[in-house]
Amino acid sequence: MSNKTAKLIFWIGTLVSLVLFLALTVDTSRQFAALTHADKLDDQVVAGKHAFEHRNCNDCHTILGFGSYYAPDLTRTYSRIGEDAIIRRLQQPEVAFADDFRKMPQQHLSQQEISDVVAYLRWVSNIENHDWPPQDSQTRWKSSTDRLLAAAALSPGAALIQQENCLVCHTLGSQGESRGPRLEWIGGRRNASWIAGYLADPQKLAPGSPMPDFAHLTPGQRQMIGEFITAAAAGRGR
Amino acid sequence: MTHKTQSIAYPYFVVALLLFVLQVIVGLWLAVQYFVTVPQAFVNVFPFSTARAMHTNLLVLWLLLGFMGCTYYLVPEETGTDIAWPKMAVAQLVLLSLTGVAALVGFVLGWTQGRPLLEIPTTLDFLVVIGALMFLANIGVTMIRAKRWTAVQGSLLGGLVFLAVMYLFGIPFYRNLAEDWYYWWWVIHLWVEGAWELIAAALTAFILIKLTGVDRKVVEKWLYVELGLFLFTGISGTGHHYYWLGAPKYWLWVGGIFSALEPVPILLMVVDAFRDVRDRKTAIHPRLTWVYLVGMVVLHFVGAGMFGFAHTLPMINYYTHGSQVTVSHGHLSFYGAYVLLNLTFFYFAIPRIKGFPNGDYNQKTGQFAFWLTTLGVLGMGLAFGVAGVLQTYLERIQGQPYMVAQEPIRFWMAIVAAHGLMVVAGALLVVKHLLTLKPATWKPAAEIGRVVAA
Numbered sequence: 001m002s003n004k005t006a007k008l009i010f011w012i013g014t015l016v017s018l019v020l021f022l023a024l025t026v027d028t029s030r031q032f033a034a035l036t037h038a039d040k041l042d043d044q045v046v047a048g049k050h051a052f053e054h055r056n057c058n059d060c061h062t063i064l065g066f067g068s069y070y071a072p073d074l075t076r077t078y079s080r081i082g083e084d085a086i087i088r089r090l091q092q093p094e095v096a097f098a099d100d101f102r103k104m105p106q107q108h109l110s111q112q113e114i115s116d117v118v119a120y121l122r123w124v125s126n127i128e129n130h131d132w133p134p135q136d137s138q139t140r141w142k143s144s145t146d147r148l149l150a151a152a153a154l155s156p157g158a159a160l161i162q163q164e165n166c167l168v169c170h171t172l173g174s175q176g177e178s179r180g181p182r183l184e185w186i187g188g189r190r191n192a193s194w195i196a197g198y199l200a201d202p203q204k205l206a207p208g209s210p211m212p213d214f215a216h217l218t219p220g221q222r223q224m225i226g227e228f229i230t231a232a233a234a235g236r237g238r
Numbered sequence: 239m240t241h242k243t244q245s246i247a248y249p250y251f252v253v254a255l256l257l258f259v260l261q262v263i264v265g266l267w268l269a270v271q272y273f274v275t276v277p278q279a280f281v282n283v284f285p286f287s288t289a290r291a292m293h294t295n296l297l298v299l300w301l302l303l304g305f306m307g308c309t310y311y312l313v314p315e316e317t318g319t320d321i322a323w324p325k326m327a328v329a330q331l332v333l334l335s336l337t338g339v340a341a342l343v344g345f346v347l348g349w350t351q352g353r354p355l356l357e358i359p360t361t362l363d364f365l366v367v368i369g370a371l372m373f374l375a376n377i378g379v380t381m382i383r384a385k386r387w388t389a390v391q392g393s394l395l396g397g398l399v400f401l402a403v404m405y406l407f408g409i410p411f412y413r414n415l416a417e418d419w420y421y422w423w424w425v426i427h428l429w430v431e432g433a434w435e436l437i438a439a440a441l442t443a444f445i446l447i448k449l450t451g452v453d454r455k456v457v458e459k460w461l462y463v464e465l466g467l468f469l470f471t472g473i474s475g476t477g478h479h480y481y482w483l484g485a486p487k488y489w490l491w492v493g494g495i496f497s498a499l500e501p502v503p504i505l506l507m508v509v510d511a512f513r514d515v516r517d518r519k520t521a522i523h524p525r526l527t528w529v530y531l532v533g534m535v536v537l538h539f540v541g542a543g544m545f546g547f548a549h550t551l552p553m554i555n556y557y558t559h560g561s562q563v564t565v566s567h568g569h570l571s572f573y574g575a576y577v578l579l580n581l582t583f584f585y586f587a588i589p590r591i592k593g594f595p596n597g598d599y600n601q602k603t604g605q606f607a608f609w610l611t612t613l614g615v616l617g618m619g620l621a622f623g624v625a626g627v628l629q630t631y632l633e634r635i636q637g638q639p640y641m642v643a644q645e646p647i648r649f650w651m652a653i654v655a656a657h658g659l660m661v662v663a664g665a666l667l668v669v670k671h672l673l674t675l676k677p678a679t680w681k682p683a684a685e686i687g688r689v690v691a692a
Contacts, residue, residue, distance in 0.1 A: 003455065006462035013470030017496070021474045024492065028420070028485050035484045036416045046413050053352025059287030064483045065560030066419055067354045070271070070286045072640035073560055094278045100641060101275045101648070105285040124415060130490070132482035134557055134634040 035128045048120025051113040060104075064129065071104065076136035078125035083118055090114050157228025160221055164214060172232065180211065187233030195226030239590040241314035243321040246328065248591050250307025251584050253335055255669040257300035258577075262665045264293045266658040272651035284346070291345045291357045297572065298355065299338045303331070304580035305437055306373055309394060311587045312444050313377055316391045317384030323376050330372040337365040353418070355426060356408040363409045370402045389458035390440050390447075393465055397436030404428045416484035423479045430575070431472040431500065431542075438538075438579050439464050439507065445531060445586050446511060451519035460510045467503035475500050478550045482559055490552040497550040501543030511535040524589075524678070526601040529608055530582040537574030537612070541619070545570050557634045562647070563626030570619035573612075581668065588675050598678040604671045611664030617657035625650040 032038065052058070058067040063074045077086060089096045091114065093104035109117070131137045152158050161167065161183075167176030172183045186195065194205075199222040202211040214222060239245070271286050310327055314320055321327060341358045344350065350357045358366070377398065381391060408425040412418035443461045447454050477493025511531065515522075522528050545567040549558040558564070589599040625647045632643035 001459065001463070003459050003462075006459045006466075010462040010466035010469075013466035014473070017470045017473040020492070021476065024474075024477075024488065025420075028480070028489075029417075031486050032414060032416055032420075032484065035486070036414055038414060041414060049413070049415065050411075054350070056285075056287040056291065056348075056350045056352045056357065058352055058354050059290045059357070060285065062560040064415065064419060066422070066483075067560075068287065068290050069560065069562055069565060070290070102271075102641070102644070103276060103278045103281040105281045105287075106278075127416060127484040129416075129482045129484045130487065130556075132556060132559065135637050135640075140637075 037123070037126050037128075040123055040126070042119075044116055044119040045123045047113075048116035048118070048123075051109065051116050052120060055107045055109070063124065064127070065132065070102070073133055074121060074124070075127070075129070075133060076125050078118075078121045080136055083122075086118055086121060087114055090117060155224075155228055156221070157224040157226075157231075160217070160225050161228065164217075164225075166225075183229050184233045187229040187231070190226075190230070192223060192226030192230050195229055196222035199225060239311075239315075239593070240318075241320050243324045243327075244311045244314050244587075245591050246321060246324055247307040247311035247587055249328070250303050250310065250331055251588065252673065253331065254300040254304040254307060254580065255584070255672060257296050257303070257338070259662075259665055259669050261293055261296035261300060262658070262662050264289050264296065266655060266662050268293055269651055269655040269658045273648040273655065288345050291350060291354075292342055294355045295338075295341060295345075295357060299334075299341075301434075301572075301576050301580060303334065304584070305398075305434075305441075306330075308441055308580070308583045308587070309373075309377060309398065311583075311591070312394065312441065313380055313391070316388055316444070317381055317386050319380060319384040321376060322379040322383060326372055326376055330369050330376070333365060333372070334369040337362050337369065353408070353422060356422065360409060366405070367402075370405070374398060374402060388454075389461050390444050393436050393443070393461060394440035397433045397440060400436065401429060401433035404433060419483045420480065420485065423476055427476045427479055428473070430571075431475060432469065434576060435468045435472060435503070436465060438575060439468065441579060441583055442507065442511065442531075442535070445582065446514045448586070449520070449527065449531070450514045450517070452514045452517050456517075457510075457514060460506070464503050464506050464510065467499075467506060471496050471499040471503060478552075478555070481552050481555055494550070494552050498547060500550070501539065501547050504539045504543040508535045508539050523596070524598050524601060526599075526604045526608065527582065527585045527597075529605070530578060530585055533608065533612060534574065534578035534582050537570070537578060539574075541567070541570030541572075541574035545619070545623075557630050558626065561626045561629045561634070562622050563630060566619050566622035566626050569615060569622060573615045573619075581672075584672055588672060589677075592675065592677075594675075594677045600676040600679050603667055607664050607667035607671055609664075610660055611668055614657045614660030614664050618654050618661065621650050621653040621657060625654070 057063075057074075060068050060071040061074050062069060065073060065075070089104065090107070090109055093106055097104050131139050134140065161172070166172075166183070169179040170176050170181065170183050171178055176183075190198075196219065198205045198211075199214040199217065200219070201213055201215065202209045203213075217225075268286065268289050271289075310321060337358075341362055344359065344362070345357065349359055351359050377395065381387070381395060404425050407421045412421065439461055443457050446452065447457050473496075474492055475497035477489040478497035480489035480493055512535075515528075515532075549555050549563050549567065585599075585604075586597070589597045628647055628650065629643055632638045632646070633640060636643075
């Protein structure tokens with residue numbers, strides 16, 4: 001390689017990258033307003049940013065993933081823990097983090113500053129940044145809910161409970177009547193095959209029980225009801 | 239040393255080294271806070287954030303003072319003239335040191351701009367700008383008067399001007415957080431993966447020419463190629479910081495592709511260094527300077543090149559962004575690229591400033607200190623890496639709450655701190671060795687006496 005070629009590589013390499021970078025910067029600046037919802041970026045949000053910087057929050061926390069890594073990322077704090085929890089942490093960190101192995105300093109923020117910071121975090125939480133961070137990903141929350149609903153709707157056990165009108169006597173979640181025990185409570189105490197056997201002949205396992213028998217169901221169907229009830233119990237499968 | 243004014247570099251080196259020691263001590267305290275519960279009353283007065291601001295600003299300040307010292311040493315030899323205004327160079331050091339002290343005290347008192355690495359308040363920013371202008375004027379005028387341009391000089395001056403201009407983008411207050419980070423990276427990224435690389439390439443080329451005796455034409459030809467690749471990949475590579483800050487999606491492509499190429503120029507630098515060593519016309523001597531030189535190019539590639547590449551692609555970065563993985567890369571690359579660069583240059587320049595024959599010196603504790611510090615930083619970087627991968631899996635993939643996911647990481651932070659102790663001990667030894675450098679022991683006693691007296 002000659003010296004001339006080397007110089008050519010230097011100038012072409014540098015200029016190509018520089019021109020591309022500056023052109024994209026111009027375009028990005030144009031798009032920022034829409035992507036960050038700059039129309040909602042009012043003076044209170046800016047005051048919140050000032051308070052946030054004044055207390056050097058960013059040297060423990062990350063925000064948009066930048067900063068220090070000692071404390072949780074704040075990009076989606078507003079949607080993760082909500083306004084009240086943010087206020088409580090800002091007002092009394094010594095109480096909010098009494099049991100934690102890492103402490104947050106008491107910053108002596110005024111009421112005004114606290115609501116400014118909340119406004120700031122609310123605005124930040126709406127920045128469209130390709131759904132980062134993954135732990136607060138809206139796509140992930142949505143697919144989790146979808147899975148839950150789909151599983152419940154498709155669960156043969158759930159369908160049988162509907163079909164057999166179990167909730168005329170029992171409660172499940174916020175539904176049903178309180179004549180018999182709550183299904184989650186049963187699920188927490190018994191396993192699926194016990195429940196299946198009980199459905200076939202309640203008197204055999206619990207003499208004197210007001211529970212009607214479900215001997216007209218197949219053993220497989222009774223097992224499915226048992227599995228659904230145990231899965232619904234607190235502390236199991238959640 | 240060929241010119242008297244080259245010795246201006248020495249006080250710069252001294253201040254830089256003292257700040258280095260302070261930086262690693264504060265760093266050790268930061269690591270401890272990750273696994274020990276600090277009482278609320280203490281946290282209220284001296285929180286993690288304050289110590290972190292000190293740690294990072296000390297790093298930037300000492301590396302920059304080091305670069306300035308290196309420049310004052312290099313320029314007279316390259317241009318063949320003395321520094322234009324030696325007294326102003328001393329005044330500049332005093333100004334910047336005082337600014338640094340004011341900034342550190344200010345942090346403890348809560349005087350901060352609150353943006354990581356650029357915490358120093360606007361008032362102090364102006365003092366830094368004045369210091370930088372004094373520096374650039376001094377160097378620029380020296381070069382212009384001499385009218386003897388070399389590629390090494392050009393790269394160095396270009397890097398320094400680039401560095402100074404980029405600093406300006408960090409000064410204003412930005413209303414919009416996304417825009418704020420966008421230009422924050424013009425300072426941070428375009429420094430470490432742009433301007434500082436130009437400086438590093440220039441200083442490395444200079445040392446290689448002097449130490450190996452390889453033809454300047456060969457070194458400078460490859461210097462052009464290195465610089466071209468550094469800037470080609472580095473400038474648009476800034477995009478790897480723009481993935482998740484609210485910028486358009488094309489940055490995932492631009493940042494991903496350009497930054498994936500960033501290891502190439504570093505690798506070229508490694509290859510160039512090894513080629514120059516192979517084709518050397520002089521003996522490998524003194525050995526420790528060579529250890530530093532080779533250590534620097536290799537660790538520059540490992541820390542900046544490999545550890546950077548590991549999490550630069552958007553599909554990986556989505557999970558690792560803003561975790562301890564970043565910290566691992568940060569420590570290894572700053573040490574490999576810029577700490578070792580400064581220390582290599584100090585080992586090259588100090589014996590010559592002190593007038594030791596052949597630039598030789600007594601290497602006794604220096605060897606041990608190098609390995610202690612280097613192995614300490616490597617161990618620390620790996621422990622940060624394990625912590626980062628754990629955090630990525632537990633918090634980002636499994637979805638555990640942040641503090642729950644931090645619990646198993648505490649152990650790895652204790653490992654970090656243990657290696658931090660090694661780094662502190664090593665740094666103390668390096669600094670002590672450099673500041674009390676003695677001529678090689680095999681010299682006649684009379685000569686030692688003469689040098690010490692001088």
